[in-house]
Amino acid sequence: MTDGYFERAPHSGRPAVIGAIEAGGTKFVCGIGDDNGSIHDSISFPTGRPEETLRRAIDYFSESGVKAIGVGSFGPIDLRPESRTYGFVTTTPKPGWNGFDFLGALRGSFGVPCGWDTDVNAAAYGEAIWGAARGLDSCVYYTIGTGVGIGVYAEGRLLHGLLHPEGGHMRLRRHPDDGFAGVCPYHGDCLEGMASGPALEARWGTKGHELAEDHPAWEMEAHYIAESVASAILLLSPRRVILGGGVMQQQHLLPLIRRKAADILNGYVAAPELAEGLDDYIVAPGLGTQSGLRGALALGIRALERSGEQAAASE
Numbered sequence: 080m081t082d083g084y085f086e087r088a089p090h091s092g093r094p095a096v097i098g099a100i101e102a103g104g105t106k107f108v109c110g111i112g113d114d115n116g117s118i119h120d121s122i123s124f125p126t127g128r129p130e131e132t133l134r135r136a137i138d139y140f141s142e143s144g145v146k147a148i149g150v151g152s153f154g155p156i157d158l159r160p161e162s163r164t165y166g167f168v169t170t171t172p173k174p175g176w177n178g179f180d181f182l183g184a185l186r187g188s189f190g191v192p193c194g195w196d197t198d199v200n201a202a203a204y205g206e207a208i209w210g211a212a213r214g215l216d217s218c219v220y221y222t223i224g225t226g227v228g229i230g231v232y233a234e235g236r237l238l239h240g241l242l243h244p245e246g247g248h249m250r251l252r253r254h255p256d257d258g259f260a261g262v263c264p265y266h267g268d269c270l271e272g273m274a275s276g277p278a279l280e281a282r283w284g285t286k287g288h289e290l291a292e293d294h295p296a297w298e299m300e301a302h303y304i305a306e307s308v309a310s311a312i313l314l315l316s317p318r319r320v321i322l323g324g325g326v327m328q329q330q331h332l333l334p335l336i337r338r339k340a341a342d343i344l345n346g347y348v349a350a351p352e353l354a355e356g357l358d359d360y361i362v363a364p365g366l367g368t369q370s371g372l373r374g375a376l377a378l379g380i381r382a383l384e385r386s387g388e389q390a391a392a393s394e
């Protein structure tokens with residue numbers, strides 16, 4: 080079964096209420112929507128310790144009558160359905176969250192079907208269904224913010240594999256003028272270590288949004304993102320590349336990244352999307368800052384549909 084069955088038209092019956100949680104390492108966004116894909120209400124609060132944070136989320140949904148909940152979570156998380164720790168946050172250094180049973184806390188409170196995936200896979204899913212990759216059977220979604228993450232939607236499904244892709248931690252060819260050691264506590268100079276918001280700040284001593292458009296920071300920033308995008312194109316052959324997250328608020332980055340990615344590929348991948356179509360191939364999120372929350376909603380809708388299919392199959 081692929082994940083692509085949202086191609087259906089919105090149904091005309093009374094829509095089911097669906098909960099959505101975009102669980103970021105910095106903040107939680109919770110939304111109440113429906114199975115036609117609309118969000119009707121949302122709240123946001125800082126991510127604190129897990130028990131208190133989940134309590135706020137559960138309180139928010141408690142009177143809503145949700146029929147399913149979808150979660151896109153910061154990670155790493157356990158996505159293997161057969162695993163004893165399925166639904167847990169795993170090796171994060173975030174205080175209290177290592178080994179926390181996120182999905183168990185939700186299921187214990189609501190007893191409804193729950194969808195569960197990484198924050199970036201959720202965002203890729205939202206974009207594939209309603210955003211910049213609508214109608215396409217593959218895309219990669221980047222968030223370049225406090226961390227860097229890459230979600231992968233391929234052949235109509237979200238990619239998981241061994242755990243889930245961790246493309247934000249890939250090492251890349253260094254910029255020739257760059258002596259910066261990088262900020263990733265695990266790898267130093269991986270993509271996150273070199274190009275996240277905190278990396279920008281550590282390297283230049285100034286927050287990203289305070290750096291002028293002609294500052295050399297941006298050419299270097301574009302270099303690392305383009306190195307990664309070119310590798311993603313070579314490895315996954317996505318039909319679209321979507322670049323989101325706080326750092327991508329810098330509008331001038333996108334054309335720089337496109338040009339550098341094309342230079343790196345050097346004409347080898349012979350697709351019109353990588354030549355005259357580049358402006359429509361490496362793009363900003365179609366859902367703006369809502370990709371993660373709408374993606375979580377889509378995960379909730381899918382969980383509800385799958386539970387219906389299972390019920391029908393066992394009748």
Ligand code: ADP
Pocket residue numbers: 103104105106222223224225226275276277286287288289324325326327328329
């Ligand atoms: P998070 O990754 O925490 O979910 P964001 O995607 O908003 O949240 O990313 C926050 C990071 O992006 C911070 O490091 C911040 O400095 C950086 N950032 C936010 N806005 C901008 C901007 N306009 N220009 C450059 N960097 C920005």
Ligand code: ZN
Pocket residue numbers: 247248249263264265266267269270271272
């Ligand atoms: Zn790393």
